[in-house]
Amino acid sequence: MKDYIVRGIAAGGTIRAFAANTTETVACAAARHETYPVVTAALGRLLTAASMMGSMMKGEDDIITLTVKGDGPIGNITATADSKGNVKGFAGNPAVEIPRKGPGKLDVGSAVGAGTMTVVMDLGLSEPYNGLVELQTGEIGDDLAYYFTVSEQTPSAVGLGVMVETDWSVKHAGGFIVQLMPDVEEETIAKLEENMSQISSVTDMMESGMTPEDMLNALLGNLELEITDKEDVRFYCNCDKDRVSAALATIRKEDIQEMIDAGEDIEVKCFFCNTAYKFSVEELENLVEQ
Numbered sequence: 001m002k003d004y005i006v007r008g009i010a011a012g013g014t015i016r017a018f019a020a021n022t023t024e025t026v027a028c029a030a031a032r033h034e035t036y037p038v039v040t041a042a043l044g045r046l047l048t049a050a051s052m053m054g055s056m057m058k059g060e061d062d063i064i065t066l067t068v069k070g071d072g073p074i075g076n077i078t079a080t081a082d083s084k085g086n087v088k089g090f091a092g093n094p095a096v097e098i099p100r101k102g103p104g105k106l107d108v109g110s111a112v113g114a115g116t117m118t119v120v121m122d123l124g125l126s127e128p129y130n131g132l133v134e135l136q137t138g139e140i141g142d143d144l145a146y147y148f149t150v151s152e153q154t155p156s157a158v159g160l161g162v163m164v165e166t167d168w169s170v171k172h173a174g175g176f177i178v179q180l181m182p183d184v185e186e187e188t189i190a191k192l193e194e195n196m197s198q199i200s201s202v203t204d205m206m207e208s209g210m211t212p213e214d215m216l217n218a219l220l221g222n223l224e225l226e227i228t229d230k231e232d233v234r235f236y237c238n239c240d241k242d243r244v245s246a247a248l249a250t251i252r253k254e255d256i257q258e259m260i261d262a263g264e265d266i267e268v269k270c271f272f273c274n275t276a277y278k279f280s281v282e283e284l285e286n287l288v289e290q
Contacts, residue, residue, distance in 0.1 A: 003233040005055050005085065006212045010220040014184035015192070017220055018052040019176040019212035020233060025051070025087060026162055026173035028235035032274045035094040037164040038111045039074055043091045044162035045108070045140040046079040048175040050089065051233045053119075054081030063122040070138055072113025073098065080272070086236040088272040106164065112138035117147055141175070148179065155180045157192075157219075161202030172206040176215050188223060195219050237273035244268050244277045249287055260284050 005020040026044035029035070035043060050066045057064060060083065068077045075092025101107045114135055121129040131151035135143050141160040148156035160175035180189065199205065199218050210218070216225055248256070248268065259266050260281055269276050279287075 004212065005052055005231050005233055006216060006227055007055060007229040007231075008216050008220070008225055008227045010223040010225045011184065011188045012224065014181045014188060015178060015220060015223065016181065017176065017178045017216050017225075018055060019174070019215040020048055020052050021174045021206070021212050022048045022051060022087075022233055023170055023173045023206075025233055025235045027170040029089060030168070030170055032235075033090055033094045034274075035091060036096050037168055038098060038106045038108060039091050039094050039096050040164050040168070040170060041106045041162040042068075042074055042108045042112055042140065043077055043079070043089055044170065044173045045160040045175070046077050047081075047087050047089050047235070048160050048162075048173060049140065049144050049158070049177075050079035050081040051085065051087040052175065052177050054083055054087065055085070055231055057083040057121070057123070059083060059124055061124055065118075065120045065122075066144075067118045067120075068112060068115065068135065068138075068140065068143070069118070070113035070115035070135060072096075072111050072115075072138065074111045074113075077112070078271075085231045085233045086238075087233065088235060088237045090271050090274075104163075108140065109138035112140070114138065117143050119147060119151070144177075148177075157196055159199075159202045161206070163203040163207065172203050174206055174212065174215075175202050176212075176219065178219055191223055192219070195222070235273075237270060237275070239270040239273060239275060241277050244270065245279070245283075245287065248279070248284075249290065253288055256284055256288050260288070 003022050003025045008017045030040040053064050062083045065080045073096045077091045079089030081087040119131040133147045136146045141158045145158040148154045157178045163172040265280050267276050
């Protein structure tokens, strides 16, 4: 089954909601970056969040970037998504191994640590929107809910989950975002809180066979839920050799000359997808001339 996001509204449009299955997307990221299980979980949660936030945007060229900067062993984690279901990302240190919180429970919070979450939305305006909040738990979902409430003044419930098998493969990945609009009624909030108290974790729901539609029904089925849209999601990076060459051209001429003087081809990898691009000495000489 392809990864996808569903969007919906409930309670007469006073609640909007998103739910996603991102299993293949997260598996692709884990394979490309050769991440250890706890890093797969952390990066996967951020990729899932970014993909759903990307689907909130309207413009064809709109881009959203989430960056978690923690003092834990993973370091920085970044995920970027557009409004068409394309998402990519990477973790500063893919090879992190720390004790689990319990059987089958990866300790994402300890691997991320304390720090900040930054949200940058490029909506084609003269300046992109920037939001910054302190990490609350490092578990990504709690931190994103805090961001929505503090930076966007939109009370939100966020659930994110990645289940990693003992062979390090990704069995399930997905999540949901439920947001309250300004005119929501207290009775509606009470019903939503009751629904939230009765659901299990995202990975438990997916393990039981629940789809994104099922997740939204569990959260909002008694609040006149209407599924309004569905969109495919995939791990996709738009890098190519020309883009990497343009990035190389920003390096100091003296540094490129050192590479030329070494007399050997060099390899440059894309941060987001880990694709390697080779540059010959001749190509580096052309860069210096340009």
